[in-house]
Amino acid sequence: MNISVIGAGYVGLVTGACFAELGNHVTCIDVNQTKIDRLRRGILPIYEPGLEALLLSNMHAHRLHFQTTLLETIVDPQVIFIAVGTPSDKDGSADIKFVLEAARNIGTFIKHDCVIVDKSTVPVGMADQVRAIIQTQLAQRGLSIQFDVVSNPEFLREGAAIEDFMRPDRVIIGLASDYAKCTMLDLYLPIMRNPERIYFMSVKDAEMTKYAANAMLATRISFMNEMAMLCDRMGVDIENVRIGIGSDTRIGSAFLYPGCGYGGSCFPKDVRALIKMAEQHEIDPTILRAAEERNDAQKRLLPQKIIRFFGEDLSNICIGVWGLAFKPETDDMREAPSLILLEQLIKRGAHVQAYDPAAMEAARTILPAHWFRSNQLTLVEHQYDALQQADALALVTEWKPFCYPDITVMKNLMRQKIVFDGRNQYNLHHMQEAGFQYFGIGRGLSAPVGFDTTLDTFSC
Ligand SMILES: NC(=O)c1ccc[n+]([C@@H]2O[C@H](COP(=O)([O-])OP(=O)(O)OC[C@H]3O[C@@H](n4cnc5c(N)ncnc54)[C@H](O)[C@@H]3O)[C@@H](O)[C@H]2O)c1
Structure with a gap:
């Protein structure tokens, strides 16, 4: 498949390199010219175990390319991933300006039917905004191009990103058409031989799943930190x-x-x-x-x-x-x-x-x-x-x-x-x-010295 990935950060580079490794032709696009120049020379902007080797081998196999705009992609993409950042805005909400810009670029440059897949973590309802922007751009260009907007939130952990991408314990996909479903299955079946672990749902449900997952994990950590405060006392x-x-x-x-x-x-x-x-x-x-x-x-x-x-x-x-x-x-x-x-x-x-x-x-x-x-x-x-x-x-x-x-x-x-x-x-x-x-954190200030109450399983 021909794939473009917009945003060459942690998520975009891992997505691009892994899909290229699976035999797809991938172009990673980033507005940061320096980053793209360095990537073309095989220099990574981030440290992620295993990523450099994957990137270099796929570049040498001519399956992985780097560009600064969608216009420059060698072949028209069938799938376009959005993997740009969504940092905190001043009021704490997600700053979606990079996603909106990516949507405008897609509307400006696509020439054929395609599936747009949002991997960025975005507020619920974002896919509707992305669709509206692309439709407006296409109308201005006088084009009638069919496209779907799919939500496919990313759950990779930095430090284990390649492993998480290649062997995910689940893939969440929010979509609304059979065409999009077939395309996403084509993409993911090579790494998900058990398709029952690919969970299809509505786009909004998928967008919310990502936030709920991160909030649950953060809450568990904070709960334990609170318990640790008590333990210390x-x-x-x-x-x-x-x-x-x-x-x-x-x-x-x-x-x-x-x-x-x-x-x-x-x-x-x-x-x-x-x-x-x-x-x-x-x-x-x-x-x-x-x-x-x-x-x-x-x-x-x-x-x-x-x-x-x-x-x-x-x-x-x-x-x-x-x-x-x-x-x-x-x-x-x-x-x-x-x-x-x-x-x-x-x-x-x-x-x-x-x-x-x-x-x-x-x-x-x-x-x-x-x-x-x-x-x-x-x-x-x-x-x-x-x-x-x-x-x-x-x-x-x-x-x-x-x-x-x-x-x-x-x-x-x-x-x-x-x-x-x-x-x-x-x-x-x-x-x-x-x-x-x-x-330590919550190790009990009054724990007696000399009598090792620490379980053997915790031994370093
Ligand atoms: N980092 C993670 O571990 C992780 C895990 C899961 C989900 N996510 C989500 O994935 C998204 C991306 O995160 P990241 O850590 O990879 O971000 P990042 O900041 O590392 O990379 C984003 C890249 O997008 C580029 N960019 C911005 N606007 C662009 C545009 N219009 N066109 C092309 N490129 C553009 C930036 O130059 C940057 O290189 C975020 O929404 C994040 O919440 C991140």
């Missing part, structure tokens, strides 16, 4: 509670990990957008608001613990930070908890030495230049460099190399042996026995 270890409740099949163990807050390009903005949608329909979104408020507070918790320990003046304090990306296996720092941590520490005069296996370039681009100029923030080349003469380690992202560190090296490098574990990666008692003062 009551001398209870949340990690045992997590394992205890996660073993209940009605609850399940996924997304029950307390930490220093969720970030990234999806959960925060999608919860905000859903709150806005509820308000527009005069529904008081109490649960969504609570999930968001808890998360905002959670992002401030790790710096608060550090400030409570060292005091408000951090001018003589050096903090080593492990992890800047919002989660492991990505370089994405959008709304990452590390941003709040750095800001809170640096404004109190601390010196921060930070390391992330993938997000160093992103950090150099998005963090304020004066933090670097004033030498308050140093990005170091190796994870242990961050601990050189550090008064404490703050673990923010649970990358694998951070989960099993060399405790002896840590002890030798650090000025004070203090760990603030924002992801509960370390065994509380092992850390204490190694001479570290350990502060």
Whole structure:
């Protein structure tokens, strides 16, 4: 099939590369000329495991191309994916201007019947707007072209995006015609040999499914973070509670990990957008608001613990930070908890030495230049460099190399042996026995030293 993908970001590039790998001819289109120039030279704008190899092999096989407008596509697409960003607008609603622009471009350039597939996360009813815009453009061009607008929300997880795309546990498709259904089946059957896991529904139902899924996952995290606050006060270890409740099949163990807050390009903005949608329909979104408020507070918790320990003046304090990306296996720092941590520490005069296996370039681009100029923030080349003469380690992202560190090296490098574990990666008692003062999230301030109550299943 001939496919165009509008938007060459995390979703667009993964979609394009994966469909090309399945034998389709794909053109990825992005308004960012620099990004397209670099992609043509095989340089990826993002870090995503497995993506570079997929991209290069399909470029060499002439199945994957990059352009800046739909006009330049070599062959007319039968399917056009919209995968542009939908960031938060000032009031929290989804900013749909990129989707509207993509729709205008489609209406301006298409020459043949096609199926337009929206992969961007968009407010319910967006497909109707996309259809209206394209119809207006076609009318101005005096053309009568048949097209469907389908909603096919994306559920990939950054860091595991190729695997999620190639082996999805479900595909959600909202549509209203048999032609669109046949086209979508043609596209997805190669990766979905069990078509009963392709769920067809109305377009609006599919649009809402994406928001509801993200809001549910965000709420689970915020619920656990609230439980962790209670545990901290009551001398209870949340990690045992997590394992205890996660073993209940009605609850399940996924997304029950307390930490220093969720970030990234999806959960925060999608919860905000859903709150806005509820308000527009005069529904008081109490649960969504609570999930968001808890998360905002959670992002401030790790710096608060550090400030409570060292005091408000951090001018003589050096903090080593492990992890800047919002989660492991990505370089994405959008709304990452590390941003709040750095800001809170640096404004109190601390010196921060930070390391992330993938997000160093992103950090150099998005963090304020004066933090670097004033030498308050140093990005170091190796994870242990961050601990050189550090008064404490703050673990923010649970990358694998951070989960099993060399405790002896840590002890030798650090000025004070203090760990603030924002992801509960370390065994509380092992850390204490190694001479570290350990502060996790909800690990129970009064947990006794010496008697290891931590379950064996949690052993790092
Ligand atoms: N990132 C994720 O993990 C993820 C997962 C599921 C769903 N989503 C959703 O998918 C959508 C895309 O997310 P992303 O993270 O890939 O965004 P992104 O910001 O990484 O990429 C979007 C790209 O679209 C380009 N663009 C904007 N307007 C354009 C236009 N008119 N024509 C061509 N290109 C244009 C931008 O230059 C940018 O490169 C969002 O709605 C997001 O909520 C993202």
